[in-house]
Amino acid sequence: MDIPFTERLQAIKYNIVYYRRMRKLSQEKLAEKIDISRTHLANIEAPNSNTGVHLDILYRIAYALDIEIIKLLDISKYSELH
16 A cells, blocks of 8 residues: 555654664754754654655764664555554
8 A cells, every 4th residue: 555655754753763762862962963953853753743854864864873774764564554
């Protein structure tokens, strides 16, 4: 089934939060590592926010979390819900 764009974006946001927490990083620490404000990161992660995330920031997040970017983009576990 096709997953709507907003749900795809939501899945990416959940992945960012998941891997950030796995690395035991606060929003403030991760934001500092990727050179954005904590508020911006909070808006990116917020489930009900329409704030998208630029590809360059996704790459910086993946690098800071020491993961491949594909892990942030993997929405397969969310597609099972449809």
